[in-house]
Amino acid sequence: MRIKRCIDNGWMDGSTNMFSCGSPAGYPCALLYRRLLFHQPATVIHLFHSFSGLALAAFNFGSQLYHSVVCVLVQFLMLRLMGRTVTAVLSSFTFQMIYLLAGYYYTATEEYDIKWTMPHCVLMLKLVGLSFDYYDGGKEPSQLSPEQKKAALLSVPSLLEVCGFSYFYGGFLVGPQFTLRSYQRLVAGELTDCPGKPPNSVVPAMKRFGLGFLCLLIYAIFSPYYPDSYYQTAEYEVRTASVWRTDSTEQYVLRCVLQEGVCILSGLGYNGVVDGKHQWDACANMKVWLFETTPLFSGTIASFNINTNAWVARHVFKRLKFLGNKPLSHVTSLFFLTIWHGLHSGYFLCFSMEFFIITVERQAQALVRDSPLLTRLASSPLYPFIYVVQQFIHWLFMGYPLVAFCLFTYDKWLKVYSSVYFCGHVFFLVAYLSMPYLRKALVPKKERKDKKQE
Template identity: 65%
Template sequence: MASAAEGDVGAVAELARVLRWGFEELSLNKLAASLGATEQALRLIISIFLGYPLALFYRHYLFYKDSYLIHLFHTFTGLSIAYFNFGSQVYHSLLCVVLQFLILRLMGRTITAVLTTFCFQMAYLLAGYYYTATGNYDIKWTMPHCVLTLKLIGLAVDYFDGGKDPNSLSSEQQKHAIRGVPSLLEVAGFSYFYGAFLVGPQFSMNHYMKLVQGQLTDIPGKIPNSTIPALKRLSLGLIYLVGYTLLSPHITEDYLLTEDYDSHPFWFRCMYMLVWGKFVLYKYVTCWLVTEGVCILTGLGFNDFENGKAKWDACANMKVWLFETNPRFAGTIASFNTNTNAWVARYFFKRLKFLGNKELSHGLSLLFLALWHGLHSGYLVCFQMEFLIVIVERQATSLIQESPTLSNLASITVLQPFYYLVQQTIHWLFMGYSMTAFCLFTWDKWLKVYKSIYFLGHVFFLSLLFILPYVHKAMVPRKEKLKKME
């Protein structure tokens, strides 16, 4: 048994040596320049795609091996990827992982441990943002660290829940509650898992341990039959990657700041923002689809069976069809970065139930998300717009459903394509409006663009916020009138 384990460790070491040699032989600067990308962006792409050979190695050599070997493999490969991308700055994640383990061990299953974790991990991340901030989007150690921050906070909450009476927990909390005491190696393997370390997705410690224990497979006792599902997500990711690569030189956020953009007619400025707002999200879609394929290949994407068929969406961060076709803002929110949204709902929004106000809980959750993304004012403006748009969209939907006149008008079949076109135009125009602040970061940049289109998004939705209640009152009959009509 010992010789087999030594052989596995030797194989991992040999794999790492070969990969490191290959990386050193590449002239990444020249290659990145020839592709029109930065070296850091190229390193990120290489690292994401590197997950596939690592997943294949894991499937064929480690899937049912001893847990400590799997944790070592995940820790070593994750740290190697971190070092390849960020060099000695890998110490930031190492420090937070080790300190998080100590917090769990020394403070136990207490609310103090949860609050200490939240304050320390968020403070460390925000300090990282502060000391590394520039006016542009840079790929630096804070990028994977924001993913790690959520992982470690979730770990502390699940560990806390594990000390409670199961009957006092919701079914969701029972599913994620950690009953045992994680070792440092388990926490490290969970934190550095190569399929999710750089850009996500989020998953719980319990789900990760099921992977290590060989439970995440559709064929008990054998490696998961997940190759085809993984290749489907990879292929979809490659389609988005090609689309982004072809369009990125021609549709940029930098153009929004030019005099040429300002000199065009108002309608052109709006339409450019609409097209750019749709396209700019493709880089995120690409990364999430490719990494989801890695997670599926390892088995981490296994999500039980439905109608006798295995589901592989446990690590899905994108609902592509919904993203491309739904004409509502709520549809985009439900389809985009779904794992992070689910994390915020599970560990933040639902934990604010004691406030007794869903709108307040929603607003605080979006404030948390804005700070989690960074300290730039653009993030606050973007999530403020999301909050405003969602409230107005709910009001408008309620008005149309409850007003007999509007509901009858909305149900006219021949007008459905026209309604859909109008909805999609409004949807993506103001998605682009919100993303302008998100991508331009600093107030002087996004303010310049917003001035050029006369703060259209704020004027439009703030006006509707105050007008729609009066329209609702005028067009929706009172219950007494409805009873008479019945």
């Protein structure tokens, strides 16, 4: 009854509608691949992945699936005609990014909508990453990092191969990100714990499906009581933004673990053997236990949207090494993530707050590390109490920047933040301004000099 009321009230018109015709639909596709297609030629497998993904796109977006088709075809032509050149990489990035932003601009509303731009932002990363990996394949191995070597393409892929990679049901609608090399290994039957046979991944996949179903129940229970519009009501003014984290983030956990289960079932989630045990976390986009228990803001970020963050680190942050400035590379990467999500002001506020919060947290961690008094406290019997306080601050303010992310527009998020007197902004600004004085009081003079010399 609770789930039915949730649907009737319209609170599942957002991401969870995508779940009903996206992530769960991948399970029968993966089972069909395992049972009937695992030993078939690569051409047959590519066709199956292409048409199953196109069918999902047509079911969700109708004729608007042509947007993805256009971008896939243009990307293939760039690989074929421009070759392994910087021009090809820049052209790919420019075209795919402009196409996505144009889609955001012409389809934007003030509400959370299910539309073709949602899977297209995932596809955009895949296609741009493809151009980077093809470019890296022309370099000397000594010039590449270990992760670049793993993803580099030694030959130009065929159109059918690019289509299968782009529309693979385990990642087309909602992610996760994976490389064409991983997809090629899947098609070749290499991603299995028993060579020559489909992987023994049914039980690991069902575990993720079960966790996803649990998240669905949590979301169905809480979403009728705390829709996004709740945070603009008078009742909210006596409550806290952290409630948003409990409810709305369950949508994302649900999406990630369900789709991860599809990837595991197909074999794409296979990640080799560690300490004698087969690992199935190659497509893990969430570390759920870390996400729920970490007292650190950086811990939440490290456990959240893992594959997308890894893509940005590999293709944006690390490739900006020539700037010689880590903070500038970090800011540029966050700016890319911001516009990749959309053009609403709430995204810009959210990611700018994220950068500021992480900066303050790193300064606080350095203070604890450099101060003998704080180091002793952190390792004393008082630590459980310190952990509770730290976790309270984390839970209280983790949802604070996400309110702007959720409410999109200036008039909405400004009303919410005004109702709580911009408490998060004030808290972290005071902490940032206080940090130099705290270091002076708690860190010995000799330690401060050594740090300056470093």
